[in-house]
Amino acid sequence: MQDVILPDPIRAVWLTNVDSQVMNSRDNLAVGLSQLAELGFNTIYPAVWQRGYTLYPSDVARGLTCAAVLPNSPFIDRDVLAELIELAQPLNIRVIPWFEYGLMVPPQSTIARQYPELLMLDLHGNTQRIQSANDKLDPNIWLNPCHDRVRNFIVDLIADVVHRYPVAGIQLDDHFCFPVEMGYDRLTQQLFDRQNRLNWNEWRELQLTELLKQIVNSVKSIRSDCLISISPNPLNFSKSRYLVDWQQWSNLGLIDELVLQIYRDSLTAFDRELTKPEVRSIKTKIPTIIGILTGLRTKPISTKAIEQQVSTSIKKKFGGYSCFFYETLFYEQLSPILVPRNRQDLMDIFNSYRDSK
16 A cells, blocks of 8 residues: 655644743744744644643633633633634644643642542552553543543533634644553443453553544534544554554544654664554555654754654655654753754754655
8 A cells, every 4th residue: 555645744843831932922922833834834733731721711621620721821811722823824834732631630630639530540549650661650640531521521622622713633642541550440440340341451442442432523523624633652652551552543544643753862763663564554544744852851852863853754755744842843952051953954954845745
């Protein structure tokens, strides 16, 4: 089968309110989107659901979080999503709201404090899990995708955005998941006991898939052209740690766009992920975009490394790339001092995609 080749490959950036100022005011957004347009970017994934609250005004969110927008934030008395859409439209930039936190919430959030019955527990009855990858306590806790109130809330939250805003799509990422350590609360155990025709992991995978089906059906009933974008980790990690089988989701027709997070320090490791059978397979079925890490506050990434990963994604004919995240796209270092990248270097890297069409 031939790869899915888009007439205009995706050149995207994630926008977040963490370690970044770009979403803090309309003026910042105007400057930021103009800079992205100059570099040839045509898609943004702005965070809209984060830390147990929305960043835009939402009556749906208010019903469970007691706040229409993230408290004590620069988003009070604003509609940042409306601003983004208005500013992006004349620049021909797609806006796909990113429900960053998925089923994850902080312990101090209103949902966690007021509705403990909506949370998943581990085998020892804890809401926070020990992450086996590093033996550290996960700072966040997880809403239960088996609970009807959680399902209805997530479905309604996403559907409300599609109904109210002319967005190109919606995106769920690696936090839309069922952590493998979780699911030992009474509700989940009772449901499993009644429906245990599958093994434990397969059953939990199915609960997440059923929730995604509800989301997709709701979104598509409002606007059939609204894209369902998923941004997970590589498949083996997704399945073993988070019970996310995005390959199956694609086979079921639940995904319109895959943005695969390939955050690797070496080009060899990066390239190895791109050549895995499941990645080669899915890029023949749906647009497959490669998520590239441009840096974190505590992890600078060189401009040369970004150039190599963008170039590799282009040469292997993927559907595009997405950079995480806006601030580190323009600054090689955020802390302890800002170190800006050379603007001409960025022009050379990111305009290459347009030149290669």
